Amino acid sequence: MNRLLKHLTCLLFSAMALPALAAERIDADRQQRFGDVTVHYSTFSSTFLQPQLARQLQLIRSKQQGVINLTVLKQGQPQAAQVSGSLKSLTGDSLPLNFRVIRETGAIYYVAQYPVPQQQTRIFDLKVETGGVTHRFSFNQELFPDP
Template identity: 65%
Template sequence: MSRLMLSLLIASLSLPALAAQAIKGNRQETFGDVTVHYNTFNSTVLQPDIAKGAELIRSKEQGVINLSVVRNGKPQPAQVSGTIKDLTNDALPLNFKPVTEYGAVSYVAQYPVPQQEVRIFDIAVQTGGATYRFSFNQELFPGP
């Protein structure tokens, strides 16, 4: 009986890791022929020269959201805005700025990560005369 309990415990502990892998897989939202690719990460993963070039602060308590807009496989210019909320609905604006590399434009914004917590991102993307909105939750961790 104890082997069964141990097996169930191990299986239940591995589920969050499997769920995290599924979340990381394909971070995109599709609206007809427009696709928004996005990801979030701690700013400490950026190389110092990359962070400096994008005017981003490297800190274990700073996160970055990065997104790009593609229409029919081609990069598209956009106006991007959004907020990040905690579970008590306290919201902070996300101030996106464009970063151009190799002919493609990404939009980046920073946000504080003072502690481990789940945050809600609400994003609005304007391109081609239309506005596309989406939200996602992300568990955030201060960096090492």
């Protein structure tokens, strides 16, 4: 009986810890620093894009589509990079993020879309390679489809 109680207690604490792990602190500045390289990132619903801009960028506007946008700066200047990553559920399901490069005067953006079929917490695992050096980071984000 005592052994069963220990197992149940362990299971209960594990179940209670899962939401805490999922709610890992998101960097308020939405950036990661790696020496003189800074990666800024944001996630948002694709419906926040104006229709004309979405068409121009070849992005799908949908209540069930999200967008992740990254910029890579080296000493404050836009930096070319190889950006890749995946979107994972808390159960371990993984979906690759296919980043596209968008170049504008004085800026370089790396953009990928992902599905948001329902409210859920997802883990973004990202890899940014620039100047022959690979930087990795991840963050959790609670996602909501637009109503």
